[in-house]
């Protein structure tokens with residue numbers, strides 16, 4: 501006989517979405533278990549590797565209440581850069597980045613609940629700090645980044661009586677004769693274990709760590725890309741749910757993939773980032789020109805602010821010879837403080853006094869590189885450069901095969917610098933269809949699956965092709981909390 505446990509609610513996956521769900525269910529008095537595939541030392545999921553959440557705020561005072569001992573100088577910088585992000589701005593950003601494909605019901609829930617959920621998290625002891633970096637994606641980030649957020653989440657869940665089962669890898673969803681979810685099976689170091697539950701919340705991530713599924717859905721060649729995240733999100737929840745008839749939803753053929761250090765490791769473990777870690781994102785590209793191994797530009801690096809382009813920029817890099825590119829800067833980038841993050845995080849790059857020397861160092865034809873840079877410099881139009889991470893400066897080029905729309909800084913004063921980047925996947929967008937108000941998973945038959953909920957990367961329909969930075973963690977918290985509340989209520993309802 502397999503070991504059996506009994507709970508009101510079983511949450512599969514101990515990331516931000518799962519732990520928000522667990523906390524919300526515990527708050528309503530449910531008995532809750534969290535099954536986590538990783539060992540305790542590597543707990544936290546992709547959520548532990550993150551920095552920020554994107555949410556609307558009416559004014560900087562609404563940010564100040566989230567910050568312990570806010571520094572007025574930092575708040576003044578935020579006020580200068582982005583004094584307000586209205587709900588309508590958040591809505592527009594998602595519509596814009598997803599080319600209008602985001603599910604409007606899901607987006608309404610996301611936008612309406614984002615700030616209230618931030619306040620809920622604040623009430624649970626979470627805090628934010630100002631983010632005033634030159635290449636910031638958001639105006640604030642979580643205190644201690646995602647790693648500490650996750651540590652606080654785990655502490656809160658345990659204090660509230662939740663039980664965490666580590667190295668418990670969910671394999672199947674158990675359904676009874678009436679089609680109601682009755683629990684899950686998990687593979688543990690002791691063998692298979694059954695976790696009976698009145699409601700199950702799947703929050704075990706997408707399929708970004710599964711090369712077979714990446715190739716199947718994203719296409720040829722995606723099996724070999726590097727993974728920015730943890731090696732555990734192998735699509736188990738999606739597969740188990742599809743096996744009981746759950747409705748797949750959203751974009752299975754696109755994903756979040758961004759420019760990363762050319763020498764980054766194949767994946768990232770949470771234990772490598774407890775104090776911020778060595779970050780491998782290379783997001784100063786809007787202020788650079790990016791060239792491929794042929795020495796040619798291949799994308800409008802400044803088509804929008806980096807927080808609205810980086811999640812699709814990995815696709816452009818991956819399409820180049822060898823799946824690599826180089827970000828080129830001249831000495832002005834340093835003067836503007838645009839490379840501080842690269843210095844702090846030991847970015848793989850080369851410096852040279854001349855463009856020809858730079859070309860030799862990165863293995864690009866010198867004549868071609870010189871021509872690309874000369875044409876680019878000549879095409880820059882008059883206008884004021886303002887390398888703000890939140891507003892477009894309109895400093896553009898004109899007449900190039902691929903023009904640059906903003907942040908066009910000439911490349912003429914040595915020393916020149918080039919940073920090598922590859923594409924790495926962050927997370928997948930395809931997932932399960934849910935009711936936007938309850939996060940309950942829908943069956944292909946058009947009815948909800950009794951007792952089954954989902955949140956986080958597994959929830960399909962919000963992101964397509966691209967997304968605004970900080971949205972994954974925010975959506976995970978919003979829908980995780982909703983899933984937890986509804987699962988607890990359904991578990992408490994008379995059978």
Ligand SMILES: Cc1cc2nc3c(=O)[nH]c(=O)nc-3n(C[C@H](O)[C@H](O)[C@H](O)COP(=O)(O)OP(=O)(O)OC[C@H]3O[C@@H](n4cnc5c(N)ncnc54)[C@H](O)[C@@H]3O)c2cc1C
Nearest residue numbers: 513515517537545546547551552670729956957970972973
């Ligand atoms: C390097 C990096 C930086 C990022 N930065 C940001 C950011 O700053 N802001 C932002 O909004 N988003 C960011 N993201 C995206 C963000 O991480 C995700 O959108 C978010 O964490 C998803 O939360 P989740 O709870 O769904 O998944 P996760 O946090 O990945 O949690 C899923 C959990 O499920 C577990 N699991 C998997 N399979 C099973 C199974 N079969 N049984 C049991 N457990 C299982 C995993 O081990 C994992 O702990 C970043 C991602 C990466 C990789």
